[in-house]
Amino acid sequence: xxxxxxxxxxxxxxxxxxxxxxxxVDARIVLVNDHPYHYESTQLHEIAAGNKEPADxxxxxxxxxxxxxxxxxxxxxxxxREHGQVMLKNGxxxxxxxxxxxxxxxxxxxxxxxxxxxxxxxxNIDSAMAVREHMEKALANYATSHDENDLHxxxxxxxxxxxxxxxxxxxxxxxxxxxxxxxxxxxxLICIEASPKVLGMLPESLATxxxxxxxxxxxxxxxxxxxxxxxxxxxxxxGQEFHANTIIWTTGVRGSRVICDSGYEQRRNRVMVQEDxxxxxxxxxxxxxxxxxxxxxxxxxxxPTTAQISIAQADVVAANIAARLTGHEPHxxxxxxxxxxxxLGPHAGVAQIDMMGHWKLKGRKVGMVKRLVNxxxxxxxxxxxxxxxxx
Ligand code: NAD
Numbered sequence: 001x002x003x004x005x006x007x008x009x010x011x012x013x014x015x016x017x018x019x020x021x022x023x024x025v026d027a028r029i030v031l032v033n034d035h036p037y038h039y040e041s042t043q044l045h046e047i048a049a050g051n052k053e054p055a056d057x058x059x060x061x062x063x064x065x066x067x068x069x070x071x072x073x074x075x076x077x078x079x080x081r082e083h084g085q086v087m088l089k090n091g092x093x094x095x096x097x098x099x100x101x102x103x104x105x106x107x108x109x110x111x112x113x114x115x116x117x118x119x120x121x122x123x124n125i126d127s128a129m130a131v132r133e134h135m136e137k138a139l140a141n142y143a144t145s146h147d148e149n150d151l152h153x154x155x156x157x158x159x160x161x162x163x164x165x166x167x168x169x170x171x172x173x174x175x176x177x178x179x180x181x182x183x184x185x186x187x188x189l190i191c192i193e194a195s196p197k198v199l200g201m202l203p204e205s206l207a208t209x210x211x212x213x214x215x216x217x218x219x220x221x222x223x224x225x226x227x228x229x230x231x232x233x234x235x236x237x238x239g240q241e242f243h244a245n246t247i248i249w250t251t252g253v254r255g256s257r258v259i260c261d262s263g264y265e266q267r268r269n270r271v272m273v274q275e276d277x278x279x280x281x282x283x284x285x286x287x288x289x290x291x292x293x294x295x296x297x298x299x300x301x302x303x304p305t306t307a308q309i310s311i312a313q314a315d316v317v318a319a320n321i322a323a324r325l326t327g328h329e330p331h332x333x334x335x336x337x338x339x340x341x342x343x344l345g346p347h348a349g350v351a352q353i354d355m356m357g358h359w360k361l362k363g364r365k366v367g368m369v370k371r372l373v374n375x376x377x378x379x380x381x382x383x384x385x386x387x388x389x390x391x
Contacts, residue, residue: 019318049168
């Protein structure tokens, strides 16, 4: 019996397993993940800000997948592509006939001096909790240090992650100020963005609304200000120094380092995949989610990495493995985004919806869209359990 190794239990990996079961593939399915739980990566910013707890966005993988799926909790170190084996940190190599690599993303610092050492980024529960704990420790420390930098937080980058995090921080800060008895007028939330526009993926009107909303909450938004260096407690950008004892890095992502460690031809650990989502000259290897790059035929550039595209890819990969196992032709992957939602704290946001027309939404009604989305399981903010259940 063939073995299908699915690497990573994020949105893409979990969905691939679900669809492989649905396709009734005659194969052993092995799901490998470094933690025994799945977490919803689209909500990590809420953990970092302290508005949600890990238990709110995680669930046990073994409980979520059927018993016939073998779940291996181990860290993937490398893929021995020549011999068709996944090299694990603790266990024996795992031989595969088909590979679904869905190992996800890491933070990207673009080689900016000091960024890695002197700032915090988050791509999983542990690192999101580390951001929260560091920030709260600095705020609590002010009582004895009287160092104003303990009350300063810099968010580097104003893409989706940075903006959604700022929205949550703006919501939480008054509670923290009260809890730690902090002088509210000395608390500074600062955002530094290289581009003249925030939320590069969204239309100008929505990006401007988000910018004005956050500015209205007292956040200092510095656009057109490229960060060139980070030193302990200092961000150097646009010829200025921004002092803060909490520096959070959200300037972009790259795919898992397993990609470069396994000898793939890649850019920022993303591999340009074929139309059927397999790797050139390796028809049994499929890449989905943040480790893959799928060219948008209209622009020629890869689609941005989102949960929505990961899930769509996982569906096609499962169908293509099923097709290969039964001697049928694989399908081409075609993607049509149904929209993007950017939350600004728990009760506001901006959204571009491309479903039943084209809609630009802003403000509190985005909260309603979020709930609708959760029910319909279509946009990337959809709750994973519903996504896994939908056919
Ligand atoms: P991103 O690439 O979307 O945004 C990073 C931002 O940092 C950009 O605006 C960029 O101009 C800025 N930047 C880069 N280098 C800089 C520098 N030296 N100085 C100052 N600013 C700099 O990255 P992200 O926000 O981490 O998102 C990663 C991916 O995940 C994206 O594809 C995004 O669409 C997706 N995502 C989507 C959602 C959502 O849809 N709600 C939420 C989070 C992430």
